[in-house]
Amino acid sequence: xxxxxxxxxxxxxxxxxxxxxxxxxxxxxxxxxxxxxxxxxxxxxxxxxxxxxxxxxxxxxxxxxxxxxxxxxxxxxxxxxxxxxxxxxxxxxxxxxxxxxxxxxxxxxxxxxxxxxxxxxxxxxxxxxxxxxxxxxxxxxxxxxxxxxxxxxxxxxxxxxxxxxxxxxxxxxxxxxxxxxxxxxxxxxxxxxxxxxxxxxxxxxxxxxxxxxxxxxxxxxxxxxxxxxxxxxxxxxxxxx
Numbered sequence: 415x416x417x418x419x420x421x422x423x424x425x426x427x428x429x430x431x432x433x434x435x436x437x438x439x440x441x442x443x444x445x446x447x448x449x450x451x452x453x454x455x456x457x458x459x460x461x462x463x464x465x466x467x468x469x470x471x472x473x474x475x476x477x478x479x480x481x482x483x484x485x486x487x488x489x490x491x492x493x494x495x496x497x498x499x500x501x502x503x504x505x506x507x508x509x510x511x512x513x514x515x516x517x518x519x520x521x522x523x524x525x526x527x528x529x530x531x532x533x534x535x536x537x538x539x540x541x542x543x544x545x546x547x548x549x550x551x552x553x554x555x556x557x558x559x560x561x562x563x564x565x566x567x568x569x570x571x572x573x574x575x576x577x578x579x580x581x582x583x584x585x586x587x588x589x590x591x592x593x594x595x596x597x598x599x600x601x602x603x604x605x606x607x608x609x610x611x612x613x614x615x616x617x618x619x620x621x622x623x624x625x626x627x628x629x630x631x632x633x634x635x636x637x638x639x640x641x642x643x644x645x646x647x648x649x650x651x652x653x654x655x
Contacts, residue, residue, distance in 0.1 A: 425490045425526065425624045429453040431476050431511065432495035434462050437530070437589070440616035441495055442469060448620065455485050476511035479518070486518040491526035491623040495616075498563060505562045508570035516577045527581040528622045529574060530615070531567040533634055534560075535585050536604040547608070571632075582628045584618055586610035586635050590642050598637050602628070605636040 428445050432438040433454035439462075445452040446468045456462050459471045474481035476496060486492060492515055498507050512529065519527060533540075534556050539548045556564055574581050585604075592611035599605055600618060618635045622628060 425450065427451045427453075427489045428491050428493060428620075428623055429455060429472075429485060429489040430493045430495060431455045431482075431515065432497060433464075433471075434458060435495055435497050436591070437497070437612045437615055437619075438495035439464055440613050441493055441619055444613075444616050444620050450620075453485065453489065476507065476514060479514040482514040483518040483521060486515070486524055487522045489524055491528065492519060492524060493619050493623055494527070494529040495619065497530070500560045500563055503562065505566040508563075508566040509573055512570045512573045516573065516579060519579060520577075525580045526623055526626075527574065527577075527579045528619050529570070529581070529583050530619065531571055531583055531585050532564065533585045533587045533604055533610075534564055535567060535571060535583075535632070536634070538604050540608060541604065541606040543606075543608070575630075580626065580629045582622045582630075583632045584615065584622060584635055585632055586615045587637075589615065590637075592637070592640055596637055596639050598635055600633055600635050602631050602633060605634045607636040607638060607641070609637055609641040610635050611637040611640075 428450050430438055430441050430452060433442050434456035442452050442454045442464045446466045451468050453470045453472050454462055455472050455474050457475050459473045462471050472485050474485045476482060496507055496511050498505055571583055574583060587608050587610045589612050590609055592613055595613050595617045598614040614637050615635055
């Protein structure tokens, strides 16, 4: 599925930030099922639905550097599944969160960081897409609907890139829900296709935490089966708001 030669690490203790989001919950579920000890970090632990013998729920806000440092200590890897909805207000969760995570990881000798941004960050057109999507629909999302989110994702990526951690940033397409992990694709340049199932993204985040083949790389992850149409995805996101 991926390029290069695998170098798998023994990762047993994983901490997940953004754990109460739709992708974060799947990461916690999959990590626990794989036998990892996983700490799910959320501001509302009482609302966190995933429980199990290998799951610890911790209350912390990624914008609180002291709380982040307390939670990160003692783990082998950090997965950031942080996400915020589109809006007009300035966004700083990604960049401030990355700053606090890197500071805490450095203080406690935790090397492996895997974080999520977006395929938009590749800055290249979607391969094989028609004029309407490439020149109208996607630019409208990137420049207007999601501008503040993507601006902060860029700041986050630069902060992560400048760190000396063993980092990997995963850049999915438009996220949608699917019943099971598929035979998805990965690569270090933008892949054909518009969408990524959250369960596929969660699987890839966990795989990257265990595997060093993409250290210091940006990775696309693309679902190739059972994907929605652009209209279906926008309608669902609008209804969720």
